[in-house]
Amino acid sequence: MMPAAASVPAAQPAAAAAAQGARRPLRIALVGNPNVGKTTLFNRLTGLHQRVGNFPGVTVERKLGRARLRQAGGEAAVELVDLPGAYSLVPDALDEEIVARYLCGELAGAEPVAGRAQGRGAAAEPEPPPDAAIVVVDATNLRRNLFLLSEALDCGVPVVVALNMVDEARAAGIEIDARAIERAAGVRCVETVARSGAGLEQLLEEAVAAARQGSSPRRCWRLSAPEERQLGPVLDRAPRRWPVLVALRAADPQLRQREIEARYRWAAMAAGPEAQRAARARRRSDRLDRVLLHPVLGPAIFVLVMGLLFQAVFAWAAPLMDLLEAGFAALAELVRGEGLWSQFLADGVIAGVGAVVVFLPQIVILFLGLGLLEDTGYLTRAAFIVDRPLKALGLSGRAFLPLMSSFACAIPGILAARTIPDRRERMVTIFLAPLMTCSARLPIYALLIAAFVPAKAVLGVLSLQGLVLLGLYLAGMGGAALFALLIERFGRPPERLSGMLELPPYRMPTLRTVLLRLKVRAGAFLRRAGTLIFCAAVALWALASFPRLEPPPGTPPAQAAQLQLAQSAAGRLGRAIEPVLAPLGFDWKVGIGIIGSFAAREVFVSTMAVVYAVGDAQDAGGLRAAMQAQRWPDGSPVYTLPMVLALLVFYAFALQCVSTLAVVARETGSRLLPLVQFIAFGAFAWLAAFATYHGARALGL
Amino acid sequence: MGAGEPARGAQLSEMGPGQGGVVLEVNGAGLARRRLLEMGFVAGTPVRVVRRAPLGDPLEVDVGGYRLSLRRELAAHIRIGPAADA
CATH class of the missing domain: 3.40.50.300 (P-loop containing nucleotide triphosphate hydrolases)
Structure with a gap:
């Protein structure tokens, strides 16, 4: 190449x-x-x-x-x-x-x-x-x-x-x-x-x-x-x-x-x-702007364009991602055997490569859409339209698209921040991106809400489960706004120049330029971030697989996996952090899930399936029943409504994603920034979960 | 313009769509002023407010033939006089 x-x-x-x-x-x-x-x-x-x-x-x-x-x-x-x-x-x-x-x-x-x-x-x-x-x-x-x-x-x-x-x-x-x-x-x-x-x-x-x-x-x-x-x-x-x-x-x-x-x-x-x-030379462009920047039509078209891009990154990529995931899972299944080596290949190497490649559909679609918006000149118009509301947060219209993309996944969102010319604003946007509710949180939300939030109607028409989900999305955005205001208050002040932006004439993009840039950017993602993500995935596999345990002969596979995980480094870590998690109502098994989900948040679900020895992670009913049956030593249920709400709130804020951290490090060239993000969002998530748990208990939920 | 102040001309930020003139001077200090000058707001340059963003801010300004999105707080630094006869 x-x-x-x-x-x-x-x-x-x-x-x-x-x-x-x-x-x-x-x-x-x-x-x-x-x-x-x-x-x-x-x-x-x-x-x-x-x-x-x-x-x-x-x-x-x-x-x-x-x-x-x-x-x-x-x-x-x-x-x-x-x-x-x-x-x-x-x-x-x-x-x-x-x-x-x-x-x-x-x-x-x-x-x-x-x-x-x-x-x-x-x-x-x-x-x-x-x-x-x-x-x-x-x-x-x-x-x-x-x-x-x-x-x-x-x-x-x-x-x-x-x-x-x-x-x-x-x-x-x-x-x-x-x-x-x-x-x-x-x-x-x-x-x-x-x-x-x-x-x-x-x-x-x-x-x-x-x-x-x-x-x-x-x-x-x-x-x-x-x-x-x-x-x-x-x-x-x-x-x-x-x-x-x-x-x-x-x-x-x-x-x-x-x-x-x-x-x-x-x-x-x-x-x-x-x-x-x-x-x-601008006459044609001016005619277009009369529509695209029209006081009423302009914002409507903006919502439409952003909706379309979001839909593409969020929904159109999903079948491809599912296909890739299934492909890598099948490949891992082919390789997986009894020995440690084959397990390393299957759950370490193949899963690690899969963890990188699975982002490609989203990234390719996002970069394609972004390239078109950039090259036509519409991206600057979009920034012009949404500059005002973002200004209140110390950002400019340029931050909108990266933040919105982060609802699909923080990684394409962080990569999209490259289009922000101002360096401070780029850093702040990258900092906030992981607080947007990405699609990897959805499996956790879905599992916990379906199992523990009563399917009641509120005010006749609204479902309580839906409201909780909406509340989690809003919480993420609210958290981002809060951090943005904190940064504005205590950080380096924004450039007085932000919001100053040339509006070039509209131009027809050339396929050649768009495709070439797509190739360069996607290639750079694979090389730069991919290696880090891969290493992290392998490291997490090792954490869950060592030290080894030889299960007594005749142990059913589900029990064997449970025992192995419980006494692995990850399991021990889960137990070690129990004192930190206990005030939130989480036991050490939930702690293992939290540690396991560093690989990707949705891994929480499959980790819990192993923790509770539910043979098949796809068996949502089995996992739900196992969770509902969990008891503290004193016989009280682990998964009470306050605890579940606290767990949901924890995942809404915590930066539980090693791939995101890797991409932040690569995109900013800073090792400090991802560390600060991890600690700040983790501490904030803990406090929010603590408040939720005790608040909900005080309310008698 | 307001209340007989000694300041010359009108603030660009106070102009409506379609209004404009030539740059008299750029007030303020430091980076913002320097950058406005570099972007072409030098004395004598014809400028015109093309439109406001749907939410009222920023402004789209024509600066001697190209277009710039400019927040009103920055546009307030730019003093505009009537267009020269040429």
């Missing part, structure tokens, strides 16, 4: 010049505003030869890809680096910081913005600057795009401009003069249409030529005359103007405003009078 040549080490010694012309491929960075077709261009140029990693020392995603250029003098190998979309090189987000630091060759080694991420210290090798940068510019929105170009030109790296979406501009009757941009910027400018691939060959040629030539672009913008006389020579003497500017801005906080105004003066001049017709 990954070409062997792509495994060239990410960081090479800074002696780039020495490698020039030798075997090392030329490194060309892609820079641009968000929504300018940068990723489409990257995909077009690299095809399947791409991989996703992180920038050294930080958790910003970096996409690397291979492209080849056939030239008269042979073939040129190019390594393309897709940098995060940025509006400016002065960072206010980690993603943007990466762009400037990478272009200036300052990445790794030094510390990133205070406290944002820990550099890996001495382990990080310095990353040389790229040999050239392609700045992708949207021809229908030149002014703001050229502003970024003016900053990129100051980094000392050879630049080529990709004047992208010229087809859209032409269709709207905007004639952009690429030569005028070349004259104004002093670098080559190539007209491209990334979606069709037009102009890309020439773009790559120009970029390779610029990289080989290696000359730094000159400064294009001018300050006011007196200041220009003073600062101009200082700037133009430096091989890289950007670091000089950083120092000057630090000395004079007002300089940045004058600099921005100067850059925009240049951008307006370079864009030319035609660019003022930019609004024309």
Whole structure:
């Protein structure tokens, strides 16, 4: 899948010049505003030869890809680096910081913005600057795009401009003069249409030529005359103007405003009078927005779209997941035998692989839907519509979709949080996602509610069982709101900028881009999170299987399994935590279920079946009867209504899912965050269950 | 605009759909101000409120040809004057 040549080490010694012309491929960075077709261009140029990693020392995603250029003098190998979309090189987000630091060759080694991420210290090798940068510019929105170009030109790296979406501009009757941009910027400018691939060959040629030539672009913008006389020579003497500017801005906080105004003066001049017709390119988009953002129709369509996506992730994935589960169960059955080895294969390895693969249908469907929403531009409209209510929780409209996806499963929800540009908001969203009632809680809810909540009618029409279920969903959301408010109150305050979001024109997504991203994302999930989930599943199997117990000959299999589990490490752990669980009305057998359900919450049901020696976990009636028959040593029933309610509430909040913890660790690059989540939600669940148990008893339930 | 205050122009946040003008200045300090400038709210730029979100906030603003969703609290930093004759 990954070409062997792509495994060239990410960081090479800074002696780039020495490698020039030798075997090392030329490194060309892609820079641009968000929504300018940068990723489409990257995909077009690299095809399947791409991989996703992180920038050294930080958790910003970096996409690397291979492209080849056939030239008269042979073939040129190019390594393309897709940098995060940025509006400016002065960072206010980690993603943007990466762009400037990478272009200036300052990445790794030094510390990133205070406290944002820990550099890996001495382990990080310095990353040389790229040999050239392609700045992708949207021809229908030149002014703001050229502003970024003016900053990129100051980094000392050879630049080529990709004047992208010229087809859209032409269709709207905007004639952009690429030569005028070349004259104004002093670098080559190539007209491209990334979606069709037009102009890309020439773009790559120009970029390779610029990289080989290696000359730094000159400064294009001018300050006011007196200041220009003073600062101009200082700037133009430096091989890289950007670091000089950083120092000057630090000395004079007002300089940045004058600099921005100067850059925009240049951008307006370079864009030319035609660019003022930019609004024309939006006519079709505006017509759509009149419906999709209509005060009444807009929210209705929003609910419909989200409902459809939710339905797809929740319901359409279910048959596939059932099929996969059944397949892995059958495979395990084939392998399972008497010996420890075959049990390890069946219940450890095969079940572990199954635990990973079972998420794939949901993830593929979610990423497909997400990709379509992102590429059409609707995702930003959805965020626009729901920004207001989420603002009260210190979030923005962007957090809606990840949180909603978490009702199906926290894992796709956490992965969907990648679409949130603001880092703090992404972290908070990931933090809250596991509190949404995922589908894995349903089997537990169903079992306990059906067995112990009376099937009474409330107010004539509502069923008490249904109300309890609804209450559990609401409890999860309420818990999330509570934690969100706590974070807002006591955590780092949200960026004042959140909610600021570009609404790009609607565009038809290309199948190629959507599928390619699906493949890259799903592959990254399998590699990065899959290994962790697999290891956790195997570890949990070992906990339940050791130490071994040889049952007396003739013991029925159900009893043998019960005895084995009871005296395994998991069983002992269940007993050890009984003092913690007793105040909630849980006995040690329930404790074993809670420990077993770390593999996945629904495993609680099958674990309890083993604990109570009910031969068949599918036999819900048998399990229900066994639960109802459970007694404390003093003869009182274990499963009273208060205890069942407490158990339900416990599962509503507790982060009983090792896969979620693994994905949080992978997505945030933090080991602390999942730990904090686990402890905070566990403690909260315990307190809520405690209050429920004693409250219900006080009420005489 | 209100009560003869010395502040110039109108706050963008107080404008209704379809209303606009050119940017006079961006008030406030720090990151928010800098980012608004970087996003193109520099003096002289034509801006216009396109619509409000169904719940009243944020605003969709046309900034010299592109569209930005902007919360009213941020839009309040932007002072707007009448459109230039050109």
